[in-house]
Amino acid sequence: MNETAFSELAAWVTEAGLIGRSESELMVGFCRRVADAGVPLARAIVILDTLHPIYEGRAFRWRADLADESEVIDYGRTNEGEAAESWRRSPFYHLLQSGGTLLRRRLAAGEPVDFSSVAQARDEGMTDYLALIRRFAAEGVIGEMDCVYSSWATDAADGFNDGAVLALQRLAPFLKLAVKSAALARMAETLAQTYLGRDAGRRVMSGRIVRGVAEKIGAVLWYSDLHGYTEISDNSPPEQIIPLLNDYAEAVVSAVLFQGPEKIARASWPPCLNGCLRSPGRTLRLSAP
Helix, strand or coil, X not given: CCHXXXXXXXXXXXXXXXXXXXXXXXXXXXXXXXXXXXXXXXXEEEEEECCCCCCCEEEEEEEHHHCCCCEEEXXXXXXXXXXXXXXXXXXXXXXXXXXXXXXXXXXXXXXXCCCHHHHHHHHCCCCEEEEEEEECCHHHCECCECEEEEEXXXXXXXXXXXXXHHHHHHHHHHHHHHHHHHHHHHHHHHHHHHHHCHHHHHHHHCCCCCCCCCCCCCEEEEEEECCCHXXXXXXXXXXXXXXXXXXXXXXXXXXXXXXXXXXXXXXEECCEEEEEXXXXXXXXXXXXX
C-alpha cells in the first residue's frame, strides 16, 4: 500500500467515524478499501467490550467472499465456564497477559498453530494470521472496555508481506478509534433505555435534559405483588432470591409491555414491583400472581 492510498483510507475512516457510521458500516468500508489498496485481506474481526446488562461485548466479522456484509456477534460473559476456557485459549488473552501488542502466525511457513482461532483460520484456508490489541489509557477505560482487539488473515499463497503487515498496524488504530466512538454512542443509548426506559432514554439522548421542563402525558400506574415472597425470602439464600426476582420481573414486565405501552419510570422494592407506563387511550389490566 502506497502513502497516497494510506492517507485516503485514514481520511475516509476518520470522516466516517465523525459523521456517525455504525460499527458494521465502518468495518465493511474499511476492509473493502484495504483490499482494494492491495492488501490481500480475506478475514477480519474487531472485538470491543461494552457496558450492557446481558452482553459483555460485541464482535464484528468481515470476510472477502461476503465483502458487502459484516457479521455482528454479541457475546456473553467470559469469566466462567466454557466461555472462560475459550477466552484463555485465545491469542488476545495471550497478548493481554504478556503485555504484547502483536501476534503473527505464518501458517504457510509452518509456524505453530497454538491457538484455537489460528487453527480455525488454517482450516478455512488462511495462510497468515495477525492479531493486534490496542489498549486504552486508564482515563479512557469504561467498565471492562479497556482495549480493542482485532485479527486479520489472508489466503494469499505467500501470506502477508511486510508492507501489508505494516499497513494494517498503522491503519488499525484509525478503525478502532472510529469503532470505539460508535460503540460509546450505542452504549450510552443502551444504558439510558435500560435504566430510564425506552421513551425516557430516547428523550434524554435527543437532548431533552433541561431542568424544570414538564410535559403532560397519559399514563397508567401499575402495582403487582409476588405472592408468598416473605416466606420465600425468609427461607431462601440471596443467590436464589435475586434470580427469582429477575425472572419474575421479566415475566410481569414482558406481559405488560406486550400490550403496547411504553415504560417510562420504574422502582422496585421486593416483594413489590411498581411502574409508570405511557399508554394514551389504553386501559391495562394485570392480575398479580
